[in-house]
Amino acid sequence: MLPSVALVGRPNVGKSTLFNALTRSRDALVHDEPGVTRDRHYGVCRPDGQRAFVVVDTGGIAGEDQGLAGATARQARAAAEEADLVLFVVDGREGVSALDEEILAWLRKSGRPMLLVVNKTDGLDSRAALAEFARFGVADAHAVSASHRQGIGSLLEEIQGRLPEEGAAEVLDEDPDRIRVAFVGRPNVGKSTLVNRILGEERMIASDVPGTTRDSIAVDLERDGRKYRLIDTAGLRRKSRVEAAVEKFSIIKTLQAIEECQVAVILLDASEGVTEQDASVLGAVLDAGRALVIAINKWDGLSSYQREQTEALLSRRLAFVPWAESVRISALHGSGLRELFRAIHRAHASATRTFSTAEVTRALEIAYESSPPPAVRGHAPKLRFAHPGGANPPTFVVHGSRLRTLPDSYTRYLENFFRKRFKLVGTPVRFVFKEGENPYRGRKNVLTERQQARRKRLIRHARRGR
Ligand SMILES: Nc1nc2c(ncn2[C@@H]2O[C@H](COP(=O)(O)OP(=O)(O)OP(=O)(O)O)[C@@H](O)[C@H]2O)c(=O)[nH]1
Numbered sequence: 001m002l003p004s005v006a007l008v009g010r011p012n013v014g015k016s017t018l019f020n021a022l023t024r025s026r027d028a029l030v031h032d033e034p035g036v037t038r039d040r041h042y043g044v045c046r047p048d049g050q051r052a053f054v055v056v057d058t059g060g061i062a063g064e065d066q067g068l069a070g071a072t073a074r075q076a077r078a079a080a081e082e083a084d085l086v087l088f089v090v091d092g093r094e095g096v097s098a099l100d101e102e103i104l105a106w107l108r109k110s111g112r113p114m115l116l117v118v119n120k121t122d123g124l125d126s127r128a129a130l131a132e133f134a135r136f137g138v139a140d141a142h143a144v145s146a147s148h149r150q151g152i153g154s155l156l157e158e159i160q161g162r163l164p165e166e167g168a169a170e171v172l173d174e175d176p177d178r179i180r181v182a183f184v185g186r187p188n189v190g191k192s193t194l195v196n197r198i199l200g201e202e203r204m205i206a207s208d209v210p211g212t213t214r215d216s217i218a219v220d221l222e223r224d225g226r227k228y229r230l231i232d233t234a235g236l237r238r239k240s241r242v243e244a245a246v247e248k249f250s251i252i253k254t255l256q257a258i259e260e261c262q263v264a265v266i267l268l269d270a271s272e273g274v275t276e277q278d279a280s281v282l283g284a285v286l287d288a289g290r291a292l293v294i295a296i297n298k299w300d301g302l303s304s305y306q307r308e309q310t311e312a313l314l315s316r317r318l319a320f321v322p323w324a325e326s327v328r329i330s331a332l333h334g335s336g337l338r339e340l341f342r343a344i345h346r347a348h349a350s351a352t353r354t355f356s357t358a359e360v361t362r363a364l365e366i367a368y369e370s371s372p373p374p375a376v377r378g379h380a381p382k383l384r385f386a387h388p389g390g391a392n393p394p395t396f397v398v399h400g401s402r403l404r405t406l407p408d409s410y411t412r413y414l415e416n417f418f419r420k421r422f423k424l425v426g427t428p429v430r431f432v433f434k435e436g437e438n439p440y441r442g443r444k445n446v447l448t449e450r451q452q453a454r455r456k457r458l459i460r461h462a463r464r465g466r
């Protein structure tokens with residue numbers, strides 16, 4: 001499961017800046033889509049080749065008046081207590097303050113694992129900056145500059161070393177035929193009703209998945225001869241655990257469920273359109289690169305006039321994900337479920353389809369020849385070669401030159417072209433651009449003339465020396 005790391009500290013020490021440095025590291029790949037709200041307080045850090053984690057910006061724990069008892073502070077505490085690791089952020093320029101001491105005392109009491117992050121050390125002697133905070137007696141202190149992105153790499157390494165071990169539930173996918181689905185959405189859209197409806201149908205075999213930890217719940221089921229695993233959702237939680245209290249909407253749990261699934265089904269309430277919170281859940285699905293199906297629930301409650309209005313509104317608000325299928329359902333009456341599962345299946349098939357290098361390069365050639373990218377200052381980018389770069393989401397690696405000058409509109413053109421050619425629905429598609437020659441040229445041992453001449457020279461030398 002995605003572990004979580006909370007940023008705690010007094011106002012103005014640079015928590016938001018650090019949050020951005022950690023969560024926006026893949027800006028090149030994650031395009032800002034109009035219509036998507038990014039929740040400023042929650043994000044996912046996906047360091048290259050390392051384990052991803054949720055980052056929570058707890059908001060500043062303010063001065064004495066509101067102090068540790070204020071509403072913000074209460075939220076900060078709750079977030080910190082839920083986190084697997086706390087980054088206690090302080091200001092390296094201002095040095096130790098009374099409030100820092102207060103926060104530290106509280107963090108110690110909470111018993112959460114903690115790292116001290118001394119920020120704003122750009123232009124400072126970082127050893128001196130750390131020494132200032134040595135009296136805190138926190139063994140693990142890191143000097144960083146969030147705004148200059150200094151020290152972030154080593155901070156990330158330190159964080160990696162302190163995340164909890166991955167649980168048994170994470171060794172999820174033994175069965176490649178089983179589709180991992182998460183039903184996500186804000187409170188009251190009908191997740192529990194839908195999950196219960198799905199699990200309640202007779203033809204299905206539902207069972208709790210053994211080996212899942214206390215915090216992670218999954219249920220396997222079969223439907224129309226296909227196998228699914230429903231990943232932890234509020235709906236599942238309430239059903240499988242005897243818990244009277246209504247579980248509050250947890251963004252962390254939503255992010256975790258999204259990370260673990262292959263297909264995220266986002267539920268919307270037909271009578272309410274796409275709210276800010278819906279848009280932020282949508283944004284999280286896109287950031288994670290998951291396949292997406294939009295289920296518009298409570299369709300039963302609308303008159304035909306309202307239905308028309310809703311259709312028009314939704315198609316406007318969802319125009320930025322034209323590739324996602326939306327299905328109208330009623331969780332209450334169980335209508336639309338067959339279509340819902342078909343859409344899940346199509347999205348999964350697209351998201352996990354495999355490609356050969358030959359077909360990908362061919363597609364690139366055709367796209368390129370039929371519409372080459374525009375020249376910038378007299379030089380046009382050249383696209384030479386492409387190969388598949390992974391699934392879920394389908395990723396295409398394109399090699400060429402001057403690719404930095406490729407306009408976004410051209411990336412969108414390529415995306416649409418590939419979508420059409422490979423009939424990809426319900427999944428984001430990613431392109432990674434790499435400068436340089438065909439990387440397979442060297443591997444096939446095809447040497448340039450200069451390389452061949454050099455090689456012959458070396459061989460001659462070696463012979464003479466013998
Ligand atoms: N010199 C320098 N300034 C920084 C650095 N990080 C943040 N700042 C500045 O510090 C100020 C506060 O940064 P924020 O990230 O908003 O601080 P915060 O802790 O999130 O503040 P609250 O939202 O009030 O809790 C801004 O003016 C930043 O530009 C840094 O590494 N070096």
Ligand SMILES: Nc1nc2c(ncn2[C@@H]2O[C@H](COP(=O)(O)OP(=O)(O)OP(=O)(O)O)[C@@H](O)[C@H]2O)c(=O)[nH]1
Nearest residue numbers: 186187188189190191192193234298301330331332
């Ligand atoms: N008319 C109508 N009402 C529905 C439908 N689905 C759910 N509801 C109602 O919407 C309310 C909320 O449903 P829940 O299933 O509890 O919503 P939830 O998303 O699980 O809510 P949280 O657990 O708070 O996140 C309940 O009163 C349901 O009866 C539907 O398809 N049609």
